[in-house]
Amino acid sequence: MISEYEKTRNINIQRNKELLESLGLDKPLVEPKEQKRKPSTTSKKRKSTATNDEAEEPSQPATKSQCIEIATNPDSTVRRSSRNTGKHVDYRSEIRGDQVLPLAFSSGVKISENEGPLGRDDGVRKHDPKTYGSIPGVEVGTWWETRKGCSIDAIHAPWVGGISGGRQGAYSVALSGGYDDDVDLGYAFTYTGSGGRDLKGTKAAPKNLRTAPQSSDQTFENPFNQMLKRSSETKKPVRVIRGFKLKSPYAPSEGYRYDGLYHVEKAWTEKGLNPKGYLVCKFAFKRLPNQPSLPVREVSQSDETTE
Incomplete structure (x- = not known):
């Protein structure tokens, strides 16, 4: 029952x-599916078949001073391979400041399904x-492995909070988790505001509980709700990030x-x-047109209610 x-x-x-459908969604006829990005692979070492012209690598490891010299002076006489003897090799072109994927992904431990460019994490x-x-x-x-990266790239400054804004409205919001009755249609979504919970916890659980039950009404006097209400008046664009914890195909x-x-x-x-029927502040967001289509991931059973 x-x-x-x-x-x-x-x-x-x-x-x-x-309500969201009445706003007129700017959806493409065919929505792209989220594709897996293959982790970078390392080529297997070939079995040594050394000749007079292609000598094997020396069995002795490079000394500490040699390693320092290689790092600071790639064109030094200490070569990575004797096959390059007598050749000019531009080792500087091989030095990369950024990995294509974080270590956890590039090592094959995780496989990302984000196709967009990877943002900075430091x-x-x-x-x-x-x-x-x-x-x-x-x-x-663009995607990031952590909220810290979103902040470094100035897309969404708070590492934890869901709303960031000023006098003319919100700068950005983060969708991650959310309320049970919020709906995400990708190109439009509903968002529940902030406040109404006792974040001090109880004697049994004296922590700053973000999942604490609601104990009072949410109001537009709350500074974060006020920011979003102001956005509805000024129509200032709001940046939106979605997190992996959000129960949504988007x-x-x-x-x-x-x-x-x-x-x-x-x-x-x-x-x-x-x-007890405490009030909540609700907001309806609509995506601006002429932006790249949103990828859709495979829908799990827990996501079906928010499709």
């Missing part, structure tokens, strides 16, 4: 879905995340992906999914 919670949840999901921030709209040099579809299988710019089309309050 279906519970009251499930009944209310299903009603809310259907209502939110109808270094100095080059651009101001307190910017409305696109960040120079960061393409739609969520990446790994890490966090930048999915482009959206407008907040509507802001309202309604009864939330809680026993």
Whole structure:
């Protein structure tokens, strides 16, 4: 028998879905499927067949001073292979500052299904995340293994928080987890606001519990909800990232992906999914047109309710 919670949840999901569809989704006729990116492979060592012209590598390892010399002076007389003796080899062209994939992926431990370019995961921030709209040099579809990388590349500054903004509205939002009755149609989605929970925890669990039950109404007085409501008025574009924890076919299988710019089309309050009927702030986002299509991953059973 279906519970009251499930009944209310299903009603809310259907209502939110109808609202999003009424905005007019800018979906492509054929949505691209998320493709696996093959991890980089290393070629197997060939069995040595040394000749007079092709001598074997010396069995003795290079000394510490030689290693330093190779790293700092690639054109030094210490060669990587005796086959290059007498030849000019530009070792500098082989020195790469960035890996194509993080070590966990390139080693084959993980296989990423993100096809977009890989963002930085370290270094100095080059651009101001307190910017409305696109960040120079960061393409739609760029992904990061962690939220730290999103922050370094100025797409979404907070390492944990879901909303970042200023006086004219939100700069960016992160979709990761979310509320049970939120709906993600990719090119439009509903988003539940912030507040209404006692994050101090209880005597039994005295922690900053982000999953604590709602204990009061959410309001637009909350600074984060205020930012999103302001976005619905100013129509400033909001950057959106989706995380792998989001239960949606549009969520990446790994890490966090930048999915482009959206407008907040509507802001309202309604009864939330809680026993005492506390209000929540809701927002409807719609994706701006003329952006790359969103990849769709294989839908699991847990995602079917948010399709």
